[in-house]
Every structure is written in structure tokens, then in C-alpha cells.
Amino acid sequence: MNTKSYFFQSFAIVALAFIAFxxxxxxxxxxxxxDSKIDSKNVLIDSLLLESVANDSLSPKSDSIAxxxxxEAQQKINFDASEGIEFPSxxxxxxxxxxxxxxxxxxxxxxxxNPQAKxxxxxxxxxxxxxxxxxxxxxxxYQQRFGGNGVGFVPITSESAASRGSVKSSYSKNWKTQSYLxxxxxxxxxxxxxxxxxxxxxxxxxxxxxxxxxxxFSTSLDNPTLFYGKSHRKGNVNFIIGKDTxxxxxxxxxxxxxxxxxxxxxxxxxxxxxxxxxxxIYGFNFDNGTGVHVDNFSQRGNSGLPISIFDxxxxxxxxxxxKYDLIILHYGTNVLNYGTKNYYWYEKGMKKVxxxxxxxxxxxxxxxxxxxxxxxxxxxxxxxxxxVVPLMKAQKRYALETESGFxxxxxxxxxxxxxxxxxxxxxxxxxxxYTHFNQRGAKAIGNLLYEQLNKGYEQYKALREKRDxxxxxxxxxxxxxxxxxxVKKDSIxx
Numbered sequence: 001m002n003t004k005s006y007f008f009q010s011f012a013i014v015a016l017a018f019i020a021f022x023x024x025x026x027x028x029x030x031x032x033x034x035d036s037k038i039d040s041k042n043v044l045i046d047s048l049l050l051e052s053v054a055n056d057s058l059s060p061k062s063d064s065i066a067x068x069x070x071x072e073a074q075q076k077i078n079f080d081a082s083e084g085i086e087f088p089s090x091x092x093x094x095x096x097x098x099x100x101x102x103x104x105x106x107x108x109x110x111x112x113x114n115p116q117a118k119x120x121x122x123x124x125x126x127x128x129x130x131x132x133x134x135x136x137x138x139x140x141x142y143q144q145r146f147g148g149n150g151v152g153f154v155p156i157t158s159e160s161a162a163s164r165g166s167v168k169s170s171y172s173k174n175w176k177t178q179s180y181l182x183x184x185x186x187x188x189x190x191x192x193x194x195x196x197x198x199x200x201x202x203x204x205x206x207x208x209x210x211x212x213x214x215x216x217f218s219t220s221l222d223n224p225t226l227f228y229g230k231s232h233r234k235g236n237v238n239f240i241i242g243k244d245t246x247x248x249x250x251x252x253x254x255x256x257x258x259x260x261x262x263x264x265x266x267x268x269x270x271x272x273x274x275x276x277x278x279x280x281i282y283g284f285n286f287d288n289g290t291g292v293h294v295d296n297f298s299q300r301g302n303s304g305l306p307i308s309i310f311d312x313x314x315x316x317x318x319x320x321x322x323k324y325d326l327i328i329l330h331y332g333t334n335v336l337n338y339g340t341k342n343y344y345w346y347e348k349g350m351k352k353v354x355x356x357x358x359x360x361x362x363x364x365x366x367x368x369x370x371x372x373x374x375x376x377x378x379x380x381x382x383x384x385x386x387x388v389v390p391l392m393k394a395q396k397r398y399a400l401e402t403e404s405g406f407x408x409x410x411x412x413x414x415x416x417x418x419x420x421x422x423x424x425x426x427x428x429x430x431x432x433x434y435t436h437f438n439q440r441g442a443k444a445i446g447n448l449l450y451e452q453l454n455k456g457y458e459q460y461k462a463l464r465e466k467r468d469x470x471x472x473x474x475x476x477x478x479x480x481x482x483x484x485x486x487v488k489k490d491s492i493x494x
């Protein structure tokens with residue numbers, strides 16, 4: 001056989017094999033092939049998630065899980081009164097845990113009666129909240145009702161900087177970044193957003209630039225403030241505001257340091273870092289000092305587990321300035337992809353995360369947001385992925401066990417088959433990966449989240465007012481008796 005004919009024969013075999021593979025793929029049952037397209041350049045791997053999956057050997061067996069779920073179905077959840085307020089009992093199926101959000105609700109109540117007060121929320125999430133999706137709508141709802149301007153804390157660099165509309169940012173490409181997603185022992189502690197940045201290019205200018213967005217409550221950069229960490233050497237930063245350049249010295253003496261760029265509101269500025277290569281830089285905060293402020297700490301590929309490696313002392317230092325009242329954990333998308341329906345290992349890991357948050361932000365309320373619906377192809381039909389409900393129940397379980405509030409995003413958006421509906425309806429509210437919401441869907445989800453939180457707040461106000469009326473009754477009775485005695489004395493004297 002000559003070389004030419006051998007080549008064509010080999011080519012024909014490869015072509016037939018490829019065609020057979022494509023045909024075979026279409027008739028295979030259940031999910032074997034992923035229908036989502038992945039941009040490998042943007043895929044980040046959560047090292048703690050991979051480690052937890054690899055070490056998972058202690059999870060209970062299927063029959064044990066079935067027994068746990070049977071007991072949960074019969075469970076009645078009664079709450080202990082806090083500050084004289086006790087929410088009605090719940091079942092596991094309808095668990096929301098408003099009781100555990102009382103301190104947050106009290107701060108909202110105080111703000112509602114004093115417009116100069118301030119409430120702050122940290123919203124930790126994965127790609128679902130990338131580009132400020134969902135979070136910007138939660139923020140807008142709160143600021144519409146309670147006041148407040150500004151987008152909150154913004155990192156130096158971000159994968160979603162170009163697509164985020166609530167604030168515009170650009171930066172030089174020579175920033176060195178360490179992320180809690182794939183670095184366990186950073187050179188310096190991570191900031192509150194799980195990152196630390198270094199302007200360590202001494203030959204080229206390292207800069208970041210911010211411009212106010214177009215959203216209703218973020219049309220200016222309010223009180224822009226730089227946050228940076230501790231170092232043995234000082235540095236400099238030049239702030240360019242319009243035609244003016246303001247040179248300032250970075251004094252990295254404390255675990256967390258702040259530097260105000262300008263007082264009041266500006267539209268944009270640029271920060272050039274000079275001889276600051278040893279100083280950990282965290283980001284800028286933008287808020288007007290009153291009302292509600294919501295920070296978006298999204299990270300693609302995140303399971304939530306990396307929060308457990310936060311440095312508590314550094315987080316407490318951040319909290320001394322930012323003063324958080326509610327921390328939201330919104331994860332699940334990246335936990336569904338490991339071929340398991342037993343999430344005991346994830347429950348165990350996320351309990352550590354919640355404990356780390358309580359240690360780092362004393363007195364803060366915590367809210368767990370479950371996985372949304374996700375669809376996968378089974379027998380040529382897109383259906384709810386079989387891992388969604390087991391993960392949602394695991395998230396509800398650790399929310400209950402850690403005394404955290406809970407939002408069941410799966411049922412909130414419609415339950416079984418809802419992602420197919422959201423992606424296929426016109427106009428669509430989700431992407432064709434049947435996993436992520438588009439802007440229209442993200443807005444709907446943000447509104448649903450706010451509505452559930454606000455429903456709890458309205459219940460809290462009613463319970464609070466009832467408590468105050470009951471507490472006031474003894475005083476009223478005592479006063480009435482005292483008045484009666486006074487009248488009798490007056491009668492006797494007369």
C-alpha cells in the first residue's frame with residue numbers, strides 16, 4: 001500500500017469514528033456530556049473544594065441520608081426569644097430563620113427612624129453575582145426604601161470589571177494578585193473581598209481608575225477611600241482628579257489602613273501607585289455614610305469554602321471601619337459539578353465558614369442563599385439536575401444548624417424545571433447554559449431576595465411593636481394605681 005492511499009484510508013477511519021461518536025452521543029441516556037460551553041481562560045479552580053471532595057470519606061450512606069430526611073420532615077423548629085421577640089415556629093421544608101436576623105432587622109428599624117444611621121451588608125457569591133448581577137438589585141431596593149448612595153467596596157482588579165455597570169473601572173495589567181480561591185498562604189493576609197493586590201512593578205506605572213456608573217444610586221463616587229494593609233516600608237500614591245494631582249504617602253502601620261481620596265462626591269479619579277511594591281492593597285470603598293450599603297464580593301469558581309482561611313484579626317480590623325450588620329453567602333453553582341448527591345462534606349466545610357464569619361465579624365447576622373435550579377440533559381430532554389435538591393437541602397441543613405437565615409432560591413424561582421422555563425421563555429431570563437441568569441433574570445432574583453428579607457422585616461416590626469405594648473402595660477397599670485392613690489389622699493386632705 002503506498003503512502004498516499006494509506007493517508008486517505010486513515011483519514012476516512014478518523015472521520016467515520018467522529019461521525020459515529022456524534023451520533024452515539026445523541027442517543028446516550030442520562031447526563032454524560034456537558035452541554036455548557038466553558039471558556040478555559042476564565043475558569044478558576046477552588047482548591048479547597050477539590051480538596052474537600054478528594055477527602056470525602058466520612059459521608060453517611062444513602063440509607064442514613066434517607067433517615068435524616070425522614071426525621072427532618074417531622075421536625076418542628078421552635079425559636080428561643082431574642083430581645084423579647086419570638087418568631088412563629090417553622091418546619092424544615094419552610095425554614096427561613098427570620099429569628100436569626102433580628103439584629104439586622106433592628107438596625108434597619110433604627111435606620112428607618114433615624115435617616116443619619118447606617119446599615120451595611122456583605123454579599124459573598126460566585127459567578128451568579130458576577131458583574132454585580134443580583135446584588136445591584138438588592139442594593140437598589142434597600143437604598144430606594146432606606147436611603148444611601150454608593151456601590152460600596154470595590155476591588156482593584158476583577159474579571160467582571162468590563163461588564164459591571166454600577167461602577168466602571170480599568171487598571172494596568174501589571175498588578176500582582178493573590179486570591180483565596182487558589183492560594184492558601186498569601187504573602188500578606190487577604191482583604192475582606194478575599195484578594196490582596198500588589199503594585200510590584202517598579203519599572204512601569206501601576207494604576208487603577210474608577211468612574212461612577214449609571215445606576216440610580218451610584219451616579220457619583222461618594223467619599224472614595226483606599227484600604228491597604230501592613231508593611232515595613234512606606235509608599236506613595238498619586239490621585240488624579242480632573243486636572244488636579246494629589247500626592248499622598250501610604251503609612252502601612254496597622255493591619256488595615258485607610259486613606260480618603262476626597263470628601264464628598266466626585267465622578268472619577270485615577271490612582272497611580274509609586275514605590276508601593278511591598279504594601280498589600282485591598283480596594284476602594286464608595287458610600288455617602290448614611291442609609292444602606294451593599295458590598296459585592298463575587299468570585300467565579302467559588303464554593304464559599306475559601307472564606308474559612310480568612311485572617312480573623314484582619315477581618316475585625318476591616319469591620320471596625322465598615323461595620324457589617326448582615327453577611328450573605330450565596331453559593332452552589334460550582335458545587336453541583338462533582339457527580340455526587342451526598343453533600344455531607346460540604347455541610348461540614350460551610351459550618352466552619354459560618355464559624356469563621358462569626359469570629360471575624362462579631363454580632364453579625366448571617367443569611368444563606370441556596371443554589372438556584374440548574375438543568376441538565378437527560379434522555380434528550382433538559383430537566384432539573386438531580387444534584388440540585390440534595391445540595392439545597394444540605395445548605396438548608398447547615399443554615400439551621402448554624403442559626404443562620406435561609407433563602408431557598410430553588411423554590412423561590414419556581415422549583416422543579418424552572419431554569420428551563422426561565423431560559424426558554426420569551427423574553428428569556430436565563431442563559432442557554434441553563435445555569436446562569438441574564439440581566440433580566442438577575443433583576444427578578446434580586447427583587448425576590450429583597451421581598452423575602454423585607455417580609456421578615458415587616459414581621460419583625462409587628463412583633464417588636466407588640467412586645468413594646470406588652471412591656472408598656474405594667475407601667476400604665478402602675479401609673480393608674482399611683483394616680484388613684486393620689487386622688488384618695490387628696491380627698492382625705494380635703
